[in-house]
Amino acid sequence: MRYYSTRNDLEAVNFAAAALRGLASDGGLFVPEEIPCYRPAVISSLLSMDFFDIAFETIRPFVHPEIPDSALKDMVSSAFTFPVPVVPVSNRFVMELFHGPTAAFKDFGARFMARAFSYLRRGETKPLKILVATSGDTGGAVASGFLGVEGITVTVLYPKGRVSPLQEKQIAGLGGNVSALAVEGSFDDCQRLVKLAFSNKNIRTKFDMSSANSINIARLIPQTVYYTFGAAAFVKSRNKNPVFCVPSGNFGNLTAGLYAMMMGAPADRFVAATNINKTFPDYLESGAYEARLSEATISNAMDVGAPSNFERMKAHWTLEEMRRLILSVFITDDETRSTIKDVHEKYGYSLDPHGAVGWTAVDKLDKKKLLPAERAVILETAHPAKFAEVVEPLTGPVPLPPQLAEADRRNAVFTAIPADINALVDVLQ
Numbered sequence: 205m206r207y208y209s210t211r212n213d214l215e216a217v218n219f220a221a222a223a224l225r226g227l228a229s230d231g232g233l234f235v236p237e238e239i240p241c242y243r244p245a246v247i248s249s250l251l252s253m254d255f256f257d258i259a260f261e262t263i264r265p266f267v268h269p270e271i272p273d274s275a276l277k278d279m280v281s282s283a284f285t286f287p288v289p290v291v292p293v294s295n296r297f298v299m300e301l302f303h304g305p306t307a308a309f310k311d312f313g314a315r316f317m318a319r320a321f322s323y324l325r326r327g328e329t330k331p332l333k334i335l336v337a338t339s340g341d342t343g344g345a346v347a348s349g350f351l352g353v354e355g356i357t358v359t360v361l362y363p364k365g366r367v368s369p370l371q372e373k374q375i376a377g378l379g380g381n382v383s384a385l386a387v388e389g390s391f392d393d394c395q396r397l398v399k400l401a402f403s404n405k406n407i408r409t410k411f412d413m414s415s416a417n418s419i420n421i422a423r424l425i426p427q428t429v430y431y432t433f434g435a436a437a438f439v440k441s442r443n444k445n446p447v448f449c450v451p452s453g454n455f456g457n458l459t460a461g462l463y464a465m466m467m468g469a470p471a472d473r474f475v476a477a478t479n480i481n482k483t484f485p486d487y488l489e490s491g492a493y494e495a496r497l498s499e500a501t502i503s504n505a506m507d508v509g510a511p512s513n514f515e516r517m518k519a520h521w522t523l524e525e526m527r528r529l530i531l532s533v534f535i536t537d538d539e540t541r542s543t544i545k546d547v548h549e550k551y552g553y554s555l556d557p558h559g560a561v562g563w564t565a566v567d568k569l570d571k572k573k574l575l576p577a578e579r580a581v582i583l584e585t586a587h588p589a590k591f592a593e594v595v596e597p598l599t600g601p602v603p604l605p606p607q608l609a610e611a612d613r614r615n616a617v618f619t620a621i622p623a624d625i626n627a628l629v630d631v632l633q
């Protein structure tokens with residue numbers, strides 16, 4: 205498969221270059237030259253395929269030939285080591301994407317990307333350093349994804365005292381090839397330092413560097429897999445195609461879902477559910493795209509006013525096509541809180557604030573007769589225990605799942621540095 209930049213369709217690169225570079229040289233995002241289709245034999249046997257078979261068939265055309273079949277099989281079986289339950293709750297389904305090591309769906313992308321990087325750089329003698337700035341969640345998923353991967357070291361920068369104690373342990377408790385820097389400053393300072401490090405000659409001569417950020421195509425492609433898997437599970441049970449409801453921030457997850465549908469996954473439509481950062485629902489309604497500053501909400505992983513994957517969506521689909529494929533709704537914090545409480549009371553199911561945005565969006569569309577809730581599969585993107593401070597006052601205690609309890613027992617080991625590029629350069633050398 206060849207990839208080109210969203211800002212220039214002349215310069216095509218292969219999967220290896222698109223993944224390792226992350227961003228095109230003109231600042232655009234890499235998109236596949238065409239979205240592949242499943243082979244007819246795959247479509248006809250989808251309902252009997254397991255997660256690994258679906259993962260292999262889904263990812264293969266995107267990475268062929270740079271990742272050969274045998275290597276890809278190893279990658280998917282070592283990356284996706286946790287279940288993806290599609291469970292009925294009330295009159296709809298919830299697809300639980302939080303059973304990975306950091307209890308959020310970002311594990312799918314981070315774990316696959318780590319293995320892809322390692323394979324694509326085999327034989328390389330210069331070490332690769334991944335630098336990530338995080339406000340909390342992404343750092344943990346990337347650190348965990350790359351833990352123990354040979355030839356690659358990870359340095360996570362986070363704002364000291366501004367992540368939760370559990371998040372700090374997820375970032376700074378791993379050891380091995382992962383190191384943690386607690387920056388005396390804000391998340392913006394962390395991001396600024398990462399950018400400065402990328403242009404620092406002393407560092408660049410020692411290491412190859414990559415940022416592993418969320419717009420990397422190697423993080424997006426593995427996310428297509430669970431849509432096809434979830435669609436097959438829904439068809440088996442309801443004999444109809446589902447509509448996926450995706451709690452969205454940067455719209456990488458939704459874009460991956462659209463790829464799955466274009467490939468031939470039996471899905472009918474998508475719901476893009478946002479919090480009050482409603483740039484996308486406003487765009488579908490008015491036809492005018494207006495990025496804005498983000499506002500803080502209780503579903504904070506979706507606090508994005510300028511969704512970075514919008515550029516990718518625009519490269520593939522017109523406004524009219526997006527209106528056909530996607531319904532979009534925004535939800536307030538008050539509505540999210542009352543959903544968390546109601547769903548727990550009525551059905552004994554604990555939603556996290558992001559999944560609750562999705563649930564509420566389905567309720568709204570059902571009331572307006574735009575989408576019967578019976579057709580919906582809501583993506584639950586994180587475990588509610590990750591957002592205990594929001595969820596517990598509404599539902600009572602939420603026990604930590606095993607992987608978070610394990611992280612909670614670790615000791616955070618980090619180096620504190622001032623928000624100063626010279627301090628970062630010293631530590632990295």
Ligand SMILES: *Cc1c(COP(=O)(O)O)cnc(C)c1O
Binds near residue numbers: 341
């Ligand atoms: C990152 C994240 C989202 C948003 O996903 P996008 O791909 O950025 O739209 C939603 N929920 C949780 C828990 C997340 O961590």
